[in-house]
Amino acid sequence: MKDEAAAICSGLCLIHCIATPVLLSLGGLGLVGSLFTSEWVHVALFAPIAALAATSLPSGWKRHKRWVPGAAGFTGLALLLAALFAPHEAEVVLSISGGLLLMAGHLSNRFHCRRGAPCESATC
Template sequence: MKDLLGACLSGLCMVHCLFTPVLLALGSAAAIGTWFESEWVHYLLLAPISLILVWSLPLSWIKHRNTKPLLMGSLGFSLLLTSLFVPAQAEPVLAIVGSLTLISAHLLNRRLLNSSSSHSFPD
C-alpha cells in the first residue's frame, strides 16, 4: 500500500511538471497555472513524497535485502530536490526523470515484497 501511494504521489509530481506549462499557456487558466507554479506547491508535493519514501523503502529493505529500490529511490528523490535549484529550463526535465525513477523504485519494491512474502514460510 505504501509503495502504491508513493508511486501515485510521484506521478502527481510528474503530472504537475507536465501540465503547469499547459495551464500557463491557456489564457483563461492562467490563475490556476500561476498557483501551480508557486514554490510552495513544490514543497507541498515533496513533503509526502519524502515521508512515504523514508517510511517504505528502508523498512522494506530489511525484508527483501535488495538495495536496488533504495538506491533508485534515493536517486529519484535527489533529482527532485535538485530540480528546485536549477534554472527553469532544466527543472521539469530533472523532476520528470526523478518522478519516473521514484515510481519505478516503488513498483520494484512492491514486487520484491510480494515475491519475498510468497516465498516465506509461516511460523
C-alpha cells in the same frame, strides 16, 4: 500500502510537471496557472513524497535485501530535491526524470516485498 501511496504521489508530481507547461502554453489560466507555478506547491508535493520514500524504501530493503529499488528511489528523490533549487530550464527535466525513477523504485520495492523471498546473491 506505503509503496502504492508513494507511487501515486510521484505520479501526481509527474502530472503536475507535465501538465503545467502545457496548460501555461495554452494561456489564460489566471489563478490556476499561478497556483501551479507557485513554489509552495512544489514543496507541498515534495514533503509527502520524501516522507513516504524515507519510510517505505528502507523497510522494503530490510525485507527483501535488494538494493536496486532503494537506489532508484533515492536517486529519484535527489533529482526532485535538485529540481526545487534548479533554474527553471532544468526544473522540468529533473522533476520528470526524478519522478519516474522514484515511481520505478517504489513499484520495484512493492514487487520484491510481495514476492517475499530474500535475495541470496550479491547481485541484488
